[in-house]
Amino acid sequence: MPWGNPVYNEAAKKVAEGFSGPNNGEATYQIIQWNNFYQTFSSAIASKTGPAVSTGAGFQAFQFEQQGQIAYADNAIEKLKKNGQFDDFLPGVLDPFKSDKGYVAVPWQLDMRVFWHRKSLFEKAGVAVPTDWASLLEAGKKLKSIGAVGMAIGSGAGNNVGKHLTVAMMINNGGGIFTKDGQLDVMNDRNVEATEYLLELVSNGIIDPGSVSYTLDNINAMWKDKKAAFGMYSTGVPVRVGDTSGDIAVASPITGPHGDKATLMFSNNIMMYKNTPSQETSEDFLVYYLGQIKELWRQKVMNALPVFKSITELAEFKEDADNVKITNEYVPIAKSFAAQGNTLNANLSILDGGQGLDQFTQTVFTGKTDAKSALKTLETALQSAMKK
Structure with missing residues (x-):
């Protein structure tokens, strides 16, 4: 490949x-x-x-x-x-x-999937790089006040990083889509809490509701044009967006509200x-x-x-x-996507490549839902796809 x-x-x-x-x-x-x-x-x-x-x-x-x-x-x-x-x-x-x-x-x-930040925007906003969910929320509000984006992400055509963020936040909270033995476990309390947190980021404009249509090109442009202050992406962002000045750098992993740390x-x-x-x-x-x-x-x-x-x-x-x-x-x-378990299996391709997780992510990014309703729809979609 x-x-x-x-x-x-x-x-x-x-x-x-x-x-x-x-x-x-x-x-x-x-x-x-x-x-x-x-x-x-x-x-x-x-x-x-x-x-x-x-x-x-x-x-x-x-x-x-x-x-x-x-x-x-x-x-x-x-x-x-x-x-x-x-x-x-x-x-x-x-x-x-x-x-x-x-x-x-x-x-x-x-x-x-790691968090990146632009140093100069944090300095301009006078706020420290987030270390946990609470400080990410507060930093996002201050970054928004200077016109910067506190969580650069998207779920438009060809952009999978948005749906990866939703799962990453679940496992960063000790949750995940599956149990340790590989059974669906979409509605667990940690997933609900993570989804509620993402909806809070949306409601505060830290995740732009327009993110639902942002492609990778849109995200790259945000980083290149010094609009993105913080966000999840893959490796090599400075080279990817053409800014190797050192201003864009990896942030350390953040800690969930129960002390969990994962990506x-x-x-x-x-x-x-x-x-x-x-x-x-x-x-x-x-x-x-x-x-x-x-x-x-x-x-x-x-x-x-x-x-x-x-x-x-x-x-x-x-x-x-x-x-x-x-x-x-x-x-x-x-x-991996297998969290809370560890062993990979064919069902993970349904989670990764099916429509259920895409639709869940786009619904969350619009902010026009509640956590349990969005997760229930995801659970139903996965159950249906995995029976085929």
Whole structure:
């Protein structure tokens, strides 16, 4: 998948094609665009012209596992243990991929949701960077008084960060959409409290009601034009919006009203398929590729965090103080869509890709609802989709 600009594609292609396995095993590299990617994979797999190994969406491996198309990665994990790479994984990043049948996939990068702030706007408003929900509300009011946005976010076309914020705030409050054993738990008290808090941000104009239609381009423009003071986004915002002056920086994680501290994380992974010329060669390629991906961070073509400690210790990685801070402060507290549980599954693709969470987020951002009504509608949508 194109995880970055064309420079990334070129670097990843070079790494992949450098593979030389036993019995003259070789690898070819094909780019699959994100537009309609799932249909592209599904059609190729059905016609037995699919890949032997691929990256893809965070929950894609679990969807194809349900169809009996995924080759479990246990043998590859054993090879990683033998060559020392297994011990290089950051704590906890591999565990969510272990099912009762085996490892469904292997993580290779982390897509984090973190809070960013513009220092000069906080200085202008005379307010400190928020550390908890109460100070975020108060800071947002003061920032609004100088014409700045206290929570830059959106849920318009192609902008998923808004719905990620709604779930992130739930898990930052000790809640989440699922129980620890993977059952729907939408209406729990912590989720209600988090949704009420988001509605309070909307009612105070800290989340602009217009956010319901803001695209990523709108959000980028807000940061670039010095309108956004605080907001949730992925990594690399200064480069993304073209302001590397140091004025835009990562803020530390905020604490929920009950003392909880967490954020949302997507563990992007590499999966192997049963339709392969050689399962052993697929495993060897996976081990090889994981051993070489440090080059992608060394060449600075990645807009995500690595899963290996050794990559976080590269000089090229340490040059980005924001990424270092995210690794040190956000990664240890990060949770997935599976929260309150930990193990990933195919239902998470319904939460991530279905209409229920989008509609919930847009309803909340308009402010024309109450928390329990909005959550009940989300619960009904998820129940219906997960029965199909």
